[in-house]
Amino acid sequence: MQDNVEIAVVGTGMFGSAAAKYLSRAGADVMVIGPVRHGGEGSGRGHEPAGLAHFAAHEDEARIVRQMGWDRFWGAVDSRSAGRLRDIETISGIDVFHECGALALMPTSLKGRSQAMLRASAADGIRVRRLSEADLRGEFPALAVPPLAGGTEGLWEREGAGYLNPRRLVEAQLALTVKEGGRVLRGAVTAVRRDAAAGRWRLRVADDEGQGQWIGAEKVLIAAGSLLNHSDALPGELALDLQVFTEPNLLYEVEGSRLGPLRDLPTVVTVDPEDTGNANLSHYLLPPVRYPDGKWYLRIGPGMQPAVRQLRTPQEIGNWYARRRITAEQSSLLARMMRLMVPGLAPVAVRESCCVVDKTPTRYPYIGHLDGDETLTVAVGGNGHGARGSDEIGRLASTVVLGQPWDLSLPRETFAPITAPRGRAGDSARPEYLKPPFGLC
Template identity: 35%
Template structure:
């Protein structure tokens, strides 16, 4: 039986690895990152970056469970691929101690017995002197298995292991698929391939492929990269990843100094609150080619400076990405028919737990059921 995994991003690459290492015949279909994004006519992905926060703590039990399962496999993926993508710098999640967000976070911590430090007041200030927190803040500092991952390198690692285990890697763009009497005909920009089963893990581009669209909402997102000189990066060497809850319910995030492919060191800030919906594949292409929202980048940079008084920034620029949401706020992990399954919708949380989401998608492609926890919707925000 040939299983086609459509989408060579974070979830699809993980699914291909799990299937190939399980001894199954796998085709992973998806183009690599384009070199010239502004002129690229095809599809894109949001893992074209060097930093994503990882942590087990999450106020929504589904995401905590999926993250714990993925984090537990990080070191083995690194060992099997020879690629390092995980940086255990720790993660801080902070907000008003009496807020529902923080209360739910503490409930998940207690339920799953997740080790973390509870920091308040002068102790919090002393631990992280480069951050400024409001009075009444409670910070949960997770050190074990938390910090940040390199999503580009994680995808490379998954694909390398899948190929070593016998997976066929096709750098094609899938245009659609049709059922045949014996399987599926998958139409790509390079021709047609046949498979017995298909798992679609194409993120915001999934509805371009599926015969019947899923109820996905794709948002345009902007992040800002703040360049640091070597001295400033050294001053912040002990900085963890940070997520904080604003009084208005927004939860911006900040990553510690990371070296990017251009050789420069950046702090990355996200938390775009401008909800621009991308309604079709052409909208998504145009957004990636356009390079992001400069006004949102300025807003995010101002938030960083307010959180980190005295921060010295050399230059800054913005980057575009997208987030794909489902109505349930958990991924669409479903069998759509006897030969077709989907694993899409990271809901802004999928990078850190992509390996487990890929594993669950692989289970579906094999005709197996999912555990109860993976079918329970997250709590409303």
């Protein structure tokens, strides 16, 4: 027997869970579908293409939250979402947000951009302080100031910024979806088909044992994350221009009793505009975070240096996860950054972590109908920093699904999904938009 719903949301990730909450809140009959969580950070099981549906970019303990934005869109979604985190915690009863502040280290050569960010933040009531190199040394004694060409300055957002726990945010959004009357179905969608005779969509859902069932839906929202083109979640021959890149991290384990001044570290991003390949200093740094194994880790990740490789096929993606090792080039690049940023760090051990991120040519997420079909919508393309804005991205996606007015100052067309021939998606050489300064990630 087929279960029928008004709206099926494919993907119980950051965008899908937020969208499902807003759709349920609007009174729609919603089912959000995604595989059982498998724990391990970064990935589920990714050896064979079908297993790629288990990959989730939110399977980790910390994602940087900042309200100050690199541009109007990201500023708006990031600040609206951050402003709701405490409410989400209160209503769901699930702790999500750690308010340790966010620091952006900017080159003085981009001071026009920093000025614009400060102006936009002030207009939105977001308090950001501009710190000189001397201020930075005084304020953050455990942190060194990276030598950006022309000098370095800090944009310091103390309140409403820090990091969120992405696993728990998803858990909270799903709990709120259920509270609003929605349903959560555990399984991977293995086919999405239009049943023209019935005038509805049919989705095949396979559970962990491979048992399948069909779900009928009037509308479908696909929010299946970075590996969307490889995860059977798109109907027919559709594919998106969505490129997948390795996201290598190093995790530095520090003994809980010896954290000392490291406890006061904020989250940090460093923006280096110089086109110097792997010598480019852009990166992000998370302060010590306690992981489920009970240990404390500082985590560091890159910008989009050439060492950050593109993954074009399901085989390449599967191999990246199967190896469970980042490349020697990635490892030495990240270790060099960590030495530069926290010179006195004496880790007990250093772990590697393999994840992936997706990039769109617009650098914005795709939030819109596919193939001109108002019953088929997509929300994907976090561009490596979609977690902090995910609540608002989910809300925007819900308005598109429901045919409600678009209420963002940027036109809706800016987020229209760009399709690409299947098998060719992401074929282009390293594009211009991945060159430094990469945007604030």
